[in-house]
Amino acid sequence: MVNVGVMGTGYVGLVHGAVLSSYGFRVTCMDVDEHKIERLNQGFSPIYEPGLEELLQSGIRKGTLTFTTNAQQVVQSSDVLFIAVGTPAKEDGSADLTYVWEVVQQIGKYINGNKVIVSKSTMPVGTSRNIEGYLGNMLKGTPYQAHVASNPEFLRQGKAVSDSLSPSRVVIGADSEEAVQMLKTVYATHLEQDVPFLFTNLETSEMIKYASNSFLAVKISFINELALLSEKVGARIQDIATGMGMDDRISPHFLQAGPGYGGSCFPKDTQAIVDVGRKNGEELYVVRAAIAANEKQKSKMVSKIEEAISFDGTLKGKTIAIWGLTFKPDTDDIRYAPSYDIIQGLLGKGAAVKVYCPQGMKQAARDWPELSGRIQYCGNEAECAQQADAIVLMTEWEQFRGVSWERMARSMRRNVFFDMRNMFAGDIAIRNWFQYYPVGSMEHGYSLREAQ
Ligand SMILES: NC(=O)C1=CN([C@@H]2O[C@H](COP(=O)(O)OP(=O)(O)OC[C@H]3O[C@@H](n4cnc5c(N)ncnc54)[C@H](O)[C@@H]3O)[C@@H](O)[C@H]2O)C=CC1
Numbered sequence: 001m002v003n004v005g006v007m008g009t010g011y012v013g014l015v016h017g018a019v020l021s022s023y024g025f026r027v028t029c030m031d032v033d034e035h036k037i038e039r040l041n042q043g044f045s046p047i048y049e050p051g052l053e054e055l056l057q058s059g060i061r062k063g064t065l066t067f068t069t070n071a072q073q074v075v076q077s078s079d080v081l082f083i084a085v086g087t088p089a090k091e092d093g094s095a096d097l098t099y100v101w102e103v104v105q106q107i108g109k110y111i112n113g114n115k116v117i118v119s120k121s122t123m124p125v126g127t128s129r130n131i132e133g134y135l136g137n138m139l140k141g142t143p144y145q146a147h148v149a150s151n152p153e154f155l156r157q158g159k160a161v162s163d164s165l166s167p168s169r170v171v172i173g174a175d176s177e178e179a180v181q182m183l184k185t186v187y188a189t190h191l192e193q194d195v196p197f198l199f200t201n202l203e204t205s206e207m208i209k210y211a212s213n214s215f216l217a218v219k220i221s222f223i224n225e226l227a228l229l230s231e232k233v234g235a236r237i238q239d240i241a242t243g244m245g246m247d248d249r250i251s252p253h254f255l256q257a258g259p260g261y262g263g264s265c266f267p268k269d270t271q272a273i274v275d276v277g278r279k280n281g282e283e284l285y286v287v288r289a290a291i292a293a294n295e296k297q298k299s300k301m302v303s304k305i306e307e308a309i310s311f312d313g314t315l316k317g318k319t320i321a322i323w324g325l326t327f328k329p330d331t332d333d334i335r336y337a338p339s340y341d342i343i344q345g346l347l348g349k350g351a352a353v354k355v356y357c358p359q360g361m362k363q364a365a366r367d368w369p370e371l372s373g374r375i376q377y378c379g380n381e382a383e384c385a386q387q388a389d390a391i392v393l394m395t396e397w398e399q400f401r402g403v404s405w406e407r408m409a410r411s412m413r414r415n416v417f418f419d420m421r422n423m424f425a426g427d428i429a430i431r432n433w434f435q436y437y438p439v440g441s442m443e444h445g446y447s448l449r450e451a452q
């Protein structure tokens with residue numbers, strides 16, 4: 001039986017480790033964060049991800065899943081080591097590989113046999129080759145070999161467990177036959193399930209990851225720009241997306257207009273690939289435009305709110321209720337969430353801001369200290385809406401479907417609803433109580449009859 005080590009227990013490492021343990025592999029997950037490891041050893045998931053805690057507890061019970069802060073232990077007890085640490089953006093947009101190199105140095109220091117080293121983290125092209133070179137040097141004069149592979153992760157937060165159990169594809173970049181064979185063993189279940197596999201070299205595999213995320217970001221920015229135009233010319237963005245999506249070559253996915261993409265990956269990965277382009281003398285104009293359009297989208301949303309509710313020419317004295325802080329539903333992650341920019345924009349224009357989010361409030365209080373004392377955290381949607389002039393729905397949490405529009409509206413000073421996700425675009429009831437502003441159609445001129 002193969003022993004698996006995973007270094008880094010974030011959204012990717014933890015889910016990956018838990019899923020592999022459910023296939024019966026003996027998995028050790030390692031992290032430098034002692035508090036996280038302590039919680040994990042008690043069977044608690046440090047992140048909110050549907051289905052994860054059950055999987056963790058089952059692995060712990062069966063004895064196939066263990067957690068440690070000891071790098072030596074994980075390196076020496078594993079046949080295959082997955083690197084799943086963060087690769088955040090630096091100030092200049094390039095990927096910060098500090099954590100990756102910390103891990104690689106630990107592997108070089110403690111390696112005690114032949115190992116397969118697999119990058120799951122998203123790393124700029126050339127990084128795996130550098131890791132191969134570094135470990136090769138470290139192992140000179142020993143009988144050991146480090147077989148390096150790139151195996152990018154494509155899971156989505158909020159669906160991380162199901163995406164890991166049934167991935168869209170498995171991409172394996174490797175020159176070494178040992179690495180390929182090891183990964184075929186680890187992913188035997190996916191091979192049996194006929195999940196598509198792509199074998200390629202290290203560089204191509206690294207690029208596939210950035211290419212995929214950048215392309216999705218381009219798609220979102222494209223539809224968002226058309227949404228802004230649609231609001232001016234009387235077209236309806238959702239119907240445009242439907243019409244475009246009927247063409248198989250375009251596909252209907254990732255054409256949902258909104259306040260701009262966020263999360264820990266699209267913003268940083270688009271910047272990182274532009275940086276790689278520059279360093280190699282190739283300006284990536286399309287990706288750069290997607291980044292610029294995303295920034296524009298967020299500031300346009302602030303202007304839209306300002307124009308609609310500054311009946312006396314200012315946002316000063318207006319209270320705005322923000323529903324949803326996380327960058328998408330079913331996650332507690334607020335990294336690069338568009339809600340942050342919109343809150344800052346509204347505060348900058350003098351509005352008072354109240355917020356409610358089913359999962360993101362603890363994180364916001366911790367990670368956005370500059371907002372502390374400037375926004376009011378609320379216990380639920382109703383408390384947030386109370387005495388507000390407008391509600392701005394930033395994240396499409398399903399629980400928002402359960403609210404009573406009448407109750408909300410009656411508790412507010414004014415009844416304006418900005419639906420940044422078009423969650424209620426087809427809902428007649430909300431229009432009985434609110435002046436309703438979706439993204440990408442000419443509301444509130446969009447009448448009840450048209451909505452039917
Ligand atoms: N979050 C996501 O949905 C996806 C992320 N990715 C990529 O996967 C990588 C990891 O992302 P996340 O899981 O979101 O990151 P994360 O920030 O949630 O977790 C990273 C973990 O690595 C740990 N760490 C840092 N230095 C370490 C060291 N020297 N040894 C052991 N552990 C260490 C941190 O304490 C943290 O727990 C990134 O490159 C990201 O771009 C890829 C696909 C999806």
Ligand SMILES: O=C(O)[C@H]1O[C@H](OP(=O)(O)OP(=O)(O)OC[C@H]2O[C@@H](n3ccc(=O)[nH]c3=O)[C@H](O)[C@@H]2O)[C@H](O)[C@@H](O)[C@@H]1O
Pocket residue numbers: 122153154155156157158213216220253254255256257258259260261262263264265266327328
């Ligand atoms: O590399 C990563 O980390 C991951 O990044 C994204 O996954 P994730 O960030 O979890 O979330 P998405 O569902 O892709 O959404 C990203 C952002 O785009 C926005 N979005 C998405 C789709 C859409 O049509 N419109 C839109 O505005 C979402 O609201 C969110 O803010 C990719 O979808 C994953 O395949 C990839 O593995």
